[in-house]
Amino acid sequence: MLYRTSGQFKTTYKADQALFPVRQDAILLGFILILAWAVFPLMASEFTFQALLIPVLVYALAAMGLNILTGYAGQLSLGTAAFMGVGAYACYKLITIFPGMNIVVAILLSGVFSAGVGVLFGLPSLRIKGFYLAIATLAAQFFLVWTFEEWAWLYNYNASGAIQVPNVEMFGTMVAGPLATSTTQYYLVLAIVTVMTIVCINLTRGTQGRTWKATRDMDIAAELIGINLLKSKLTAFAVSSYIVGVAGALFVFMWRGAAEPNLFSISLSFRILFIAIIGGLGSILGNYLGAILIVALPVVLNTLPHTLGIEISSATVEHLNIMIVGALIVFFLIIEPHGLARLWALIREKLIIWPFPH
């Protein structure tokens, strides 16, 4: 009933190509935006910011970057965490070399470094595909983490070998470092993630998106239709690594506050990949759904039994979390390879024609 689309006629191609041709979708999105920009920050506690809101946004952004590469352009990558690391270390170096630099500028610039490294490690994709490419990106993963460990200049020769986010001020407010408040950091992350999401939507719905999808679906036909595969794949690596790099900078500067090389290990890569798979490859919305699930699941498992009066040790909770996530991945790979986003699309389709079956 709520999702009735009758009476919404499109008379121009512009209206038909609008982001939300169905009015109810626009209303729903507006509602979510109000929640994110006004309601959550007013109600959220320090714990909610640190354990739910900021991680969801950062992980969703990283997964979005990976999704551009894997979901849209069809190039499997296992090096996401390493590219996040490049973004984080680049941001750290920028902030420490130019202390007066605006943090937003530094974060957006650090993505450029990540994009460069991404293109470099994307070069093998011109020759190899699928799992073989995944192995090549795996090389990036290990090589880059090793670089973070061995190249002392990257962490300013700290004795600990880790990077520590300094206090950074922007327009008289502390935005990064130990003195920054969670609310400020949340707004900054939210703003950057919102802009990045709009960019991703625009890129994937137009010419570039079709170029990537054509490369993914059938590369030979794509080439014979006039697509330069080299350009298409390297653009995907560049855009993807840029977004992942920005996510990495946010990850350390707006959330963790400090990072050692091991933070960017393969397990983080897999975490991002799982978010993208569970959320839905080839979808923007899916990254958010996947991130919410992966981030919220351990929190729910930790607090729910407690409030119900059931005592579960934290080790059991940890194991439960791994088991459930694992089962979900198997479930989605077999039953619904397009993830939560496709489930939502199916529900929506049914709602539009409800109560009729078709």
Next chain:
Amino acid sequence: MTTTAPETTTTADGRTIGPVVMEMKNITLRFGGVAAITDISFDIREGEIRAIIGPNGAGKSSMLNVISGFYTPQEGEVWYKGAPRPPMKPYEVARQGIARTFQNIALFEGMTVLDNVMTGRLTHMHTPIWRQAIWKGRAEQEEIANREVCEKVIDFLEIQHIRKTPVARLPYGLKKRVELARALAAEPSLLLLDEPMAGMNVEEKEDMSRFILDVNDEFGTTIALIEHDMGVVMDLSDRVVVMDYGKKIGDGTPDEVRNNQDVIDAYLGVEH
């Protein structure tokens, strides 16, 4: 068969056949020791429907792949629009205005019909990536302008009702039509069709034949096609090249080819 000089003729049904668009000069293509094509020359003139026929393994598809730049011949030259074409990548050939369909459907299965057809127009869309990221302005205008062209093609091929359907859900016959739509959306100066009617029933073949004739008639598109169904080929095409074992054994109007002894031998077999 020496029509290098530009000339214009009019066919019986009133279509204009213009000068030579593409000329294959002594093409030889080998895979290792196997010669797929041996010393073949023929031309394609503007506005005509040119068929390449021959038994299985005659080298027809290889010929089409040479034209679309997928294979580079060891010997011979491909002349396009009056100049020899240097060896180039398939995507560069496509950007010169040569579009094609495939023997085994090669649609982008993860996209809708409309997106597939729009992909055919990629060679006409040049908005830089940063303007696409902003969307408003040039990217949006370009999208709408090209959407209009695509909608004309969709209208023409009568696939409006499946516009927003994912290609993977379509039956075989419709997929073939969508593939034709994708190639047409590029507004090609030469359209290559690799067995457009393979695996179709009689009714679907009739539909497809009508579309091919209409495309040629309405847009004046030059078409080169490979087909097995002799009846269809003889009805559709203005001129026919016959290949057998990688060699050209006949070239001319359908009537000339039909009465060519070599062609009859190749198709019916001959006592050795």
